[in-house]
Amino acid sequence: MFFRRPLAIPALALVGLLLVSACTGAAQPGASTAPSAQGAPVAGGTVTIPIGADPTLNPWSPNAFVESLFINRAIFEGLTKPGKDLAPAPDLAESWTTAADGLSWTFKLRSGVKWSDGNPFSADDVAFTFNDIVLKPDLGAQNRASYAAVKTVTVVDPNTVRFDLSRKFAALPSFLAYNAGILPKHVLSANPLTTTSFNKGVPVSTGPYKVEKYTSGQSVSLVRNDNYFGSKGYLDKVVFTVVPDPNTQIAQALSGDITIMILDNKAAVDRVKTASGLSVVSRPLVQYYWLALNQTDPRFTDVRVRQAFVYAIDRQAIIKSVELGYGSIANSPITPALAAYYDPSLASKYPYDPTKAKDLLTQAGWKADANGVMQKDGKPFQFTMDVGQRGVLEPVNALIQQDLKKVGVIADLNTMEWNSYIQKDVVRREYSATVNWWTYPSDPDVFPYYHSSAAGKGFNIPGYQDPKLDDLLVQGQSASDLESRKAVYKQLQAYTSETLPYLFLWYPQEIDVVSTQLKGVPELGLRDAMHYLGEWWLAKK
């Protein structure tokens, strides 16, 4: 059933594959992975992936929410993409170098690349994407804050671009791998972010697959891009079905209507494991959960109080109950997924220890009253934690509330609808304590979330300010080679785990439900694996 047009497509794809690998000598999908028990990749078949809402097919649109990432990462290519080890790998750029002074990066572009409509891709498209979209303040492009260090992008020649910087920015190649798809100048020059026929229709892209049809509220289907520069994808078709209810998504997976999906509701993992034809895999994520304590509240500026809270919270119990064990304890912002930088020695820094927590609170001047509630200057240690209704936040807050109560700290929970929560806690910063998470590009440069310049308005949610941390953050951006960056970020992990700008909770893992027929998907989070859609293939039943 996976060969609607017998032989023609698979044969062509195979011939194409052989030709390209013969010509370039580059590692090709299938060729690089040794023939396994499943045999060599075969062409054909349809993969179906559920998404929660209608996507916006434009990576820079402020309306491209999480459901848009799947397709945007599959069809639009950046200068770089996350490698299978998450380090930046070539995509539209073949190679890149930084200038001796670190104030510019030069990218050599792949030649012979065409857009899906047949027009040639060139350095002008890169310059257009950055100069006319990302760097234009009044367009409010998504992620533009990540490129604050970029002054302008200069076309050196049709195959070379240069990013001119106002300060050193060692993480640029990694950032360019993160939702930074290049857009076609010849289609979008008039209206880059709000062209409906593009964002909600059939966009022009460079990846191995292109949009065939966008049916609002129902599905978006992709087919092979015949103008793709690389070897042809194996799959005939990739269909993203819009299924808003996560339980319905699971039901669809169980009934065999879905090929691969992220299991958001981990409680269903055991049910899915017993289903035939499906396998469950866990994947690393560049994500960590935290508890932010607003630094405008003097009770939270004492580092002993912050450390006491971390000792008081049974993080292993949280991972076990809400993540069903799929996660590990976090003590810094650098996640284990960034294997080159992550320091595993910090993992056991704060064991669950309520007694130690009480000791630290006592050292900080808090005394337990007759009911065991901590008091200072006649006032109980009591505050409100705002809870946004999303994902696992509600049960997590309830667990933290119980843990804090055991050490005499009273946290009242204030549960809010997500949109109102963002306005109160993020925009207005009217909060005492709140739990949330950060997901960031695959690079340890966490400057935007920790630097004092972002305190109280940018992404520095707790508003923590510390000159020594600022210094480390700038050093990390300035260090150009991997070894010196590793050294800086090791220090940064040790320092943040000690000072706790945010209270680090845990690093989650993603659980993917995958049809046992689906092969060739790299061991990355599913959204990152979309960059490799051209390597996916379906084994015959």
Added chain:
Amino acid sequence: MIVFASALTFFFVNLAPGGPASIMRFDVSPEQREALIRLMGLDRPVPERYVEWLASALRGDLGTSLLTNEPVITRIGDRLPNTLTLAGSALLLSIIAGIPIGVVQAVRRGKPIDHLLSLVTAVGLSVPVFWLGIVLILLFAVSLHVLPSAGVTAAGSDTFADRLAHLALPALALATTILPTVVRFTRSSTIEVLHEDYVRTATSKGLRPFTVLTRHALRNALIPVVSAIGALVPRLIGGTVVTEQVFGWPGMGRLALEAAQGRDYPLVTGLTVVVAAIAVLASLLVDIAYTRIDPRLRLT
């Protein structure tokens, strides 16, 4: 009335905490947020924006969706037929099933079958739609593999049979939100009518009980049922929100949920106007239906 509803909605959604989803993101910088507020024109006072909206609405333009930049009319127009199909099928289903059940209960009043059906409708009334929806999906799609779990059509296929198969479960789930009410109204009004003098007269004329029931009793018994159905239309529309969410049905209910969560002010207002218009139209249709079935109201 529709203008009043639009004004009320426009002011209320704009006063609700939060803002359009694009600016209420965790990962949006303050500078970007300000740019977007300016871009969407949300830095201007609400009354000024309403007057502008009303002026263009009267010319048939309900504005532009903040979430997709498409005209609100287009977004609603895409979804309206799906919702009408779903709600219409559910309504039809509850009439076709509900009226006979109610009549049977009335005729067999106090008998075991009456009690049994009362129990079933009571359960139907108390089961939440989202739960019933998931149970239906697990039963018919996952275990029995006889019906599709979600969507309007299977990808790439668009036959009438396929559409009907996709419609079955959501229509059934939605029908349960109003079916018990239809049954109860039919039952009580039929019981009432069966005690009327003219029914006794018809029976004593020697007509067969079935003829008495269909020709004489039912005709009058249905009058309050029709008005009840008219009143059920808003509940039906409300039920579509949950049903469409569970079954991935691309209708207005889901659109309304997205619009409200994403604070898409023009879209929320546009949807309210359309739903208000449907409610007004429904009550108009009920009034017309009255004149057809109630001999006392017959024109001419």
